[in-house]
Structure formats: C-alpha cells, structure tokens
Amino acid sequence: MSCVSRRDIVAVTPWLAPIVWEGTFDSHLIDNIYRPQNITIAATVFAVGKYIRFLQDFLLTAEQHFFIGYRVVYYVFTDKPEEVPHVNMANNRKLNVVSVPSSNRWQEISARRMELIQTLIEEKLRNHADYIYCLDVDSKFHGPWGAESLGHLVAVIHPGYYGSTRSKFTYERRSVSRAYIAEGEGDFYYCGGAFGGSLKGVHTLADTCRRNFEADAAEGIEAAWQEESHLNRYMWINKPTKVLSPEYLWQDFKPRTPELKIIRFSGVIKNYADIRPNK
Numbered sequence: 001m002s003c004v005s006r007r008d009i010v011a012v013t014p015w016l017a018p019i020v021w022e023g024t025f026d027s028h029l030i031d032n033i034y035r036p037q038n039i040t041i042a043a044t045v046f047a048v049g050k051y052i053r054f055l056q057d058f059l060l061t062a063e064q065h066f067f068i069g070y071r072v073v074y075y076v077f078t079d080k081p082e083e084v085p086h087v088n089m090a091n092n093r094k095l096n097v098v099s100v101p102s103s104n105r106w107q108e109i110s111a112r113r114m115e116l117i118q119t120l121i122e123e124k125l126r127n128h129a130d131y132i133y134c135l136d137v138d139s140k141f142h143g144p145w146g147a148e149s150l151g152h153l154v155a156v157i158h159p160g161y162y163g164s165t166r167s168k169f170t171y172e173r174r175s176v177s178r179a180y181i182a183e184g185e186g187d188f189y190y191c192g193g194a195f196g197g198s199l200k201g202v203h204t205l206a207d208t209c210r211r212n213f214e215a216d217a218a219e220g221i222e223a224a225w226q227e228e229s230h231l232n233r234y235m236w237i238n239k240p241t242k243v244l245s246p247e248y249l250w251q252d253f254k255p256r257t258p259e260l261k262i263i264r265f266s267g268v269i270k271n272y273a274d275i276r277p278n279k
C-alpha cells in the first residue's frame with residue numbers, strides 16, 4: 001500500500017468522518033472500488049458577469065486533474081453563453097451551459113447558486129448523475145481531485161481557518177438569522193467555494209440553505225457570508241460524512257504551510273474592485 005500514516009494532521013472527525021489529506025488514502029485502491037460502479041460526476045460552476053474570464057483556466061485545469069478517468073458533466077451557469085470558451089475534453093466528459101440572469105449584487109449571484117443547484121438536481125440530474133460538486137469559478141486545479149473525495153455530504157475546510165480556534169470562525173453570530181451558530185458551537189469553518197456529495201445529500205443541503213436564505217431575506221437579514229454562512233449552519237446540524245482538507249480549496253495568496261503536501265484546487269488572486277458588480 002502506498003499510503004503512509006500522518007502524525008501532523010487529524011484525519012478523522014469526532015463523529016468519525018474521514019478528513020482527507022494527502023498521505024491518508026490509496027487512490028489506486030479507491031479507484032478499484034469506484035471505477036467498476038460506472039458513476040457520473042456533475043460539477044456546477046457559475047460564471048456570471050465578469051467572472052466569465054475565470055472559466056477557461058478552470059475548465060482547462062479541471063480537464064487535467066478533476067476525476068480523470070470518470071464520466072464528468074460540467075454545468076456552467078452564465079449570463080454570457082456565447083462567451084463560454086471551447087475546451088477539448090475526453091469523450092467521457094462534456095459541458096452543458098445553463099443561461100441565468102445577471103445581478104447587480106455579487107452577494108446575490110453567489111447566494112442564488114443554492115436555488116439553481118437545487119433546481120438542476122430536480123430537473124436535470126436525477127438518473128443522470130450520482131455525485132455533484134459545486135465549485136467557485138475563480139480557481140484552478142493544480143493536483144488530482146478524484147474518488148477519494150466521494151461521500152454523501154462533503155464539505156471542505158476553509159483554508160483561512162483550519163488552524164484557528166472556533167471563536168475566530170466567521171459564522172453568522174446574530175440569532176435573528178437562520179444561519180446563526182452560537183459562541184462555542186460549530187465544528188470547522190467550511191468554505192462556500194467547494195462542497196458536494198450524493199445528489200440526495202446536496203439536494204437537501206441546497207433546498208434547506210435556500211429556504212433559510214429566503215426566509216432571512218424576507219425579514220431583511222443577509223447572513224455575514226451569504227450562502228457560506230447557511231452552509232456552515234447546515235453542516236453543523238447535519239454532519240458531513242466526509243471532510244476535505246484545505247488541499248481541496250487553497251488560496252493562491254496564502255503561503256503554504258508544512259501540513260500541505262499538495263494543493264489540488266486553489267482560488268486565484270483577484271482584484272475585487274475590478275470584477276465584482278458592487279464591492
């Protein structure tokens with residue numbers, strides 16, 4: 001077995017879900033389990049407004065690293081379907097474009113993803129995909145992201161907070177919000193930029209987050225980090241069955257720490273003033 005044990009990281013949660021780090025799994029063995037199952041992986045990515053500029057690198061690098069050897073279907077949500085770049089793909093991989101309206105607020109674009117993901121699962125994915133990952137477009141793949149990440153409900157630890165104590169997590173702290181997490185509660189701070197799981201697992205997550213987001217909005221409340229706050233609340237109540245380490249969503253501006261043996265996916269450095277409709 002090629003896997004070596006690691007003593008510098010925690011590889012299991014207190015509810016006994018694996019925390020996936022390089023060196024804790026044998027991808028050959030995992031592929032031997034999943035390849036014969038002939039599964040399809042859906043990946044959603046939103047490229048609305050100026051974020052269309054990130055799509056080409058996202059797709060090119062995904063074609064090098066994301067579930068290579070598996071059937072993959074990308075769903076690109078955009079208001080600029082004519083600007084979706086052409087990227088050559090292996091014949092078991094394809095891309096579908098879904099037209100969506102733009103918005104003047106980036107917060108709304110980001111948050112509305114939950115509703116669109118829910119609808120996609122209901123209307124298009126049932127019987128056509130087994131697992132789904134929902135990913136930020138302003139990011140690139142740098143290393144393999146494969147079947148070791150599969151699970152019913154999968155969350156990624158936010159790279160900004162994996163070494164912090166709970167009191168530093170930027171959860172929604174106002175009890176009026178449905179994303180509220182009280183002081184002293186919460187497990188990890190998860191990122192909104194990458195999550196996934198089985199269709200059923202993600203459908204329930206998206207449906208719940210969307211309802212809570214809308215109920216908040218009807219009362220004039222927007223959680224501190226929009227859908228990311230609602231996702232964190234959801235994952236606190238409904239524990240993820242697999243947790244991915246920050247290898248699965250790093251940030252290019254962050255210096256690498258010794259625990260990080262590989263970067264699989266990472267957010268590019270962006271000039272917010274230049275790309276967001278409102279700042």
Ligand SMILES: CC(=O)N[C@H]1[C@@H](OP(=O)(O)OP(=O)(O)OC[C@H]2O[C@@H](n3ccc(=O)[nH]c3=O)[C@H](O)[C@@H]2O)O[C@H](CO)[C@H](O)[C@@H]1O
Binds near residue numbers: 249
């Ligand atoms: C790494 C990470 O976890 N990032 C999260 C973080 O900030 P980020 O700064 O990463 O948010 P962001 O600006 O990347 O927006 C999230 C995503 O929404 C889409 N988008 C956004 C604006 C726009 O004009 N057009 C467009 O297409 C695009 O796919 C983008 O990747 O907090 C946000 C809170 O709302 C989301 O939870 C992000 O996922």
Ligand SMILES: [Mn+2]
Binds near residue numbers: 267
């Ligand atoms: Mn982002």
